[in-house]
Amino acid sequence: GQQVMQIPQYQHVQEGEDFTTYCNSSTTLSNIQWYKQRPGGHPVFLIQLVKSGEVKKQKRLTFQFGEAKKNSSLHITATQTTDVGTYFCAGPDNNDMRFGAGTRLTVKP
Amino acid sequence: DVKVTQSSRYLVKRTGEKVFLECVQDMDHENMFWYRQDPGLGLRLIYFSYDVKMKEKGDIPEGYSVSREKKERFSLILESASTNQTSMYLCASSYRGPGGYTFGSGTRLTVV
Numbered sequence: 001g002q003q004v005m006q007i008p009q010y011q012h013v014q015e016g017e018d019f020t021t022y023c024n025s026s027t028t029l030s031n032i033q034w035y036k037q038r039p040g041g042h043p044v045f046l047i048q049l050v051k052s053g054e055v056k057k058q059k060r061l062t063f064q065f066g067e068a069k070k071n072s073s074l075h076i077t078a079t080q081t082t083d084v085g086t087y088f089c090a091g092p093d094n095n096d097m098r099f100g101a102g103t104r105l106t107v108k109p
Numbered sequence: 110d111v112k113v114t115q116s117s118r119y120l121v122k123r124t125g126e127k128v129f130l131e132c133v134q135d136m137d138h139e140n141m142f143w144y145r146q147d148p149g150l151g152l153r154l155i156y157f158s159y160d161v162k163m164k165e166k167g168d169i170p171e172g173y174s175v176s177r178e179k180k181e182r183f184s185l186i187l188e189s190a191s192t193n194q195t196s197m198y199l200c201a202s203s204y205r206g207p208g209g210y211t212f213g214s215g216t217r218l219t220v221v
Contacts, residue, residue, distance in 0.1 A: 030207070031207050033209055033210075035209075035210075041214075042199060042212040042213060042214050042215050043152070043199070043201075043210070043212045044212070045209030045210060045211065048207065048208065048209060050207065088151070088152070090210075092207070095140070095157065095159055095165065096140075096142060096154055096157050096165075096167070097210065099144075099151055099152040100151065101149075101150070101151040102151055
């Protein structure tokens with residue numbers, strides 16, 4: 001089955017700095033999803049990208065889907081302490097989604 | 110507010126016990142999933158179901174079974190709990206086809 005690799009595994013930033021996490025697939029994806037899991041919480045669906053080269057924004061979060069539909073990124077501008085958590089990407093694999101290992105973001109006030 | 114509800118937030122069981130983890134969703138979703146989440150290993154799929162009475166093995170089905178007798182309910186069963194099954198268990202559901210998963214709050218199971 002396809003594999004979804006996510007980097008970096010951890011990222012520590014100063015509040016106000018930008019943050020980016022990258023997701024790469026071994027196969028072409030029909031879509032890619034992003035989730036956020038706060039410490040002690042459960043994953044919450046953020047967004048789904050479907051089209052090649054697609055870019056979507058949610059306030060300070062920018063999501064991109066690569067032209068070849070094999071990679072994606074999530075960029076957060078001017079991080080805040082509320083951005084703390086683990087960000088997962090996920091791509092379809094037969095009847096379910098294959099999750100990346102996640103990028104754990106910590107923010108120093 | 111749509112929900113996936115897991116019956117217990119914390120659970121402590123003894124080695125060898127039969128354990129039932131229950132999950133109920135109120136969104137009329139066709140698909141339901143059971144994952145376990147362990148530090149450094151991410152989310153690993155145990156079993157999923159895309160219809161009533163249907164089930165498919167995920168990546169780590171050994172030591173687990175599932176039951177889906179009604180559309181809204183998906184149960185995970187640990188036939189004989191072992192210490193290596195100590196983990197956070199997450200249930201999720203989704204519509205058939207592309208679309209995000211809705212996760213439950215999780216059950217943190219400790220097997221002693």
